[in-house]
Amino acid sequence: MFKSDPIFTLEEKVVRIERTFDAPIQLVWEVWTNPLHIAKWWGPKGFTNPTVEFDFQVGGSYRIVMRSPEGVDYPIIGKFLEITPFQSFVISDLVDEHPDEWVKEVQKMAGITGDREILNSKLRVLFEESDGKTKVILLTEFANNQIRDGFANSGMKEGWSESFEKLEENALPKANQICIERKLNHPQEIVFKAFSNPLTISNWWGPNGFKTTTKTMDFKVGGKWIFTMDGPDGTIWPNTIEYKEIKEFDYLEYIHGSGDKNKNDDFLVNINLIALEKNQTLVKLQMTFSDTNVRNAKLKIGAIEGGKQTLSRLGQYLEK
Incomplete structure (x- = not known):
């Protein structure tokens, strides 16, 4: 050690x-x-x-x-x-x-x-x-x-x-993890609904400059959200999320990857929504990868900044 x-x-x-x-x-x-x-x-x-x-x-x-x-x-x-x-x-x-x-x-x-x-x-x-x-x-x-x-x-x-x-x-997170936290000035229930609504999640999901397009979203344990993210350079990134656990208003757990089984690029995401006073919610997002090298590769392409921008966009969307 x-x-x-x-x-x-x-x-x-x-x-x-x-x-x-x-x-x-x-x-x-x-x-x-x-x-x-x-x-x-x-x-x-x-x-x-x-x-x-x-x-x-x-x-x-x-x-x-x-x-x-x-x-x-x-x-x-x-x-x-x-x-x-x-x-x-x-x-x-x-x-x-x-x-x-x-x-x-x-x-x-x-x-x-x-x-x-x-x-x-x-x-x-x-x-x-x-x-x-x-x-x-x-x-x-x-x-x-x-x-x-x-x-x-x-x-x-x-x-x-x-x-x-x-x-x-x-x-500091574990060697194969990335943790991102942000406090939002909105009630826990409102924040949870933003994660679960297929009609509006595309309005804020993704880093700055990205456009998210939902194909299908079945928000339930075992259900999937299939979507694409269009990068600022025109690259289209396929994404699939499979929900593993949902506790209404409090917790989400899902597997996130490209949807291509040959790429073996899935990683685990845990999101805790913690209700605070004055209608505030603490969002704690944890990503767990297969090993340290994969985690570090994600860091080099801006995983923390991308996650922070996504949560910032969520806050801006809720303000509207």
Whole structure:
């Protein structure tokens, strides 16, 4: 089993932490940039994240509220300063809302006094893929080496190490799976009906630029949905879905492939629709492939982005 320990080093005004994950860069990038995934792993063990707001665009803001096992909240806020997809992003890391006790403790370790703003920092997150594994490099830049050392001595290494363990255990999918999640501002029943209605599913199914044409759809266990997807380049892709399990409003399970038995390209799809408060629904879509190589090939042709675009189109369709 692959195992990677974090590497912790000090540079001029910078704490550098590295960790390699046994997953392609598309998956690691997703769990770092999707707030639904971030909530599963951010913070040391025992901490939860009741609030994760993540406007992932340059100039956008974020706010993550880490809650300790004792119930103390440690809000982290800032803005996205730079984003280079699948390579890096840079955020400001502000401690404006952290508890006074924490601020005093870190100041004491750093041997400084004054306003808490001096503890603010900038975090650069780099992603490097090699042989199907992804190295994540964190470069946290402080105002000076004194503050850098105060943070380094306050459990920074231990906290990030435990976060990385949670990321690997709770957020990254299995080696032959792809997981996509999105929160929709619509009731569970309405979302379920969008998946089950043969007259309207073609209005939103598929990535941006694709057109879906339904031939037949028999929405029941053992039934099939046979359709084509016309790509932006004019390529026509035959598709067949065979429903294996249906729990009204809650769950779908089906086999998805081209319909050509000679291609042996079927994969399993599980969709959980979880009702949230305020008429919201969490869509959790999981695709399971025959092996890791097939999964990785799907990643390279944009499976995650395609799935996210499809769910985005679903949300736009429901808004209408």
